[in-house]
Amino acid sequence: MTIRAEQIKLATTRSPLWTVAGVVVLSLGLAAIQGSVGSLSIPVEPERAATGVATFGVPVLMILAALSVTGEYRTGMIRATFLAVPNRTRVLAAKAVVAAVFAGFWTGVMTVASALTVRAVGSERQGAQLALSQPGVWRTVAAITLYAMLGSVLAVGLGALIRHSAGVIAVLLLLPFVVEPLLGALPQIGQRVGPLLPFTNANAFTEVPSLRTVSMWWGPVGSLAYFAAVVAVVFAVALVDVNRRDP
Template sequence: MTLLAVERIKLFSTRSPWWCMLAALAVTCGFTALITGTSGDDYPVSVQTTQFASNFGLMVILVMAALAVTTEYRFGTIRATFQAVPNRTAVLLAKTGVVALLAGVVGEVVAFASWGIGKVMRPSADLALNSAADWRHVAGVGLVFAVGAVLAVAVGTLVRHTAGAVTLLLVWALLVETLLSALPTVGEKIQPWLPFNAASNFMLMGGTPPPGASVVSQPYGPWGALAYFTGVAAAGLVITIVVANRRDA
């Protein structure tokens, strides 16, 4: 518990988490308002529509999670931490847990705020959470944010440089996966196994996707998609812990 408290204090003692949380909320809710406000009869507002912009918030959360560890490497505080607590595995697990919990809470706030915006702007639309799929579309955003934060911490610890870690995460999520999915012949086969695509499908599968969103045929259901995304993040964290225990701080 002491180690968790230390990691919480270190995280909130810098400005970047606060700015990232505000940015995630502003960007997601702003795009949700824009999408909802410009929707017409051809694309009626649905529960899924209110969550389409959550991917933008996820990108901000990835940056926040990466900064949580790369900032320590930048200023050398990670060395003091490892000296005070020689068990590096415990340190990294505590840091990951704190960041993932914060990301999950932000995800839930962002998701229900976006849903609320849809209810206010389109009171006549059917936005009731009547099914398990509806609840997954909204409440599932927090789970994706939390798992994404685990993956971002792992990448940040491996790379140790803010620019490199943030670039790798954003380029992979926003560009590389799109390019790989567009490859002739093999694109459709590998698309279901791209981690951020799996995360997106967890939030969107089961219903009519919002305009511009694509849900490809998956060899697994929505919860299988989340399990796969979680498995990738967990594998990255295990590799990170092994590497961190073998190299100098």
């Protein structure tokens, strides 16, 4: 029942519609650019074709996930939510599940669509590795989808902790695009701290070209495990905080 209630909340607002539209434009737009301006003789790898999805689409979906929490605190609706469902752990878990499924679905769709867009716009050589029969395409789809789902759970947790839309949006944008690249680029410090940064590990797992400048201590599976552990810790802290603080 709690999950159904969160689904209804998501379906009755305009935010998801505009979010999906933004993801479509960013993902397919960058894929079309790669197919039209890249070298006609060099194949485009699946992870490169999906750069727009992972780099821009996923953060947009994460922001939507965070706003599903902060929006209720801003309007005071969270009081009615906790009155209807006193189990706050169940409420936050339901928000995380709905956000993760929504983000995962659209990320998977847009990753496949990005590969097809490069094949349609680019040359036959460019799209040689992007046929849906290629296992590399589905590895990329699975990796970015999993990243989006974990990222949405992280965003819900951060939203519950910060409780202010501007604050959580700043964290979700500054951390992967400013803070982590700067830390990774610092001499000496970058190689020590860089492999421990969450979004750096997420990017290493998806293997999508990014701003990452450090050498990782482990492979893609290790990076996934580390990012998942960070998500689990943040969400667990959010559960404790939600159960201890007044709405």
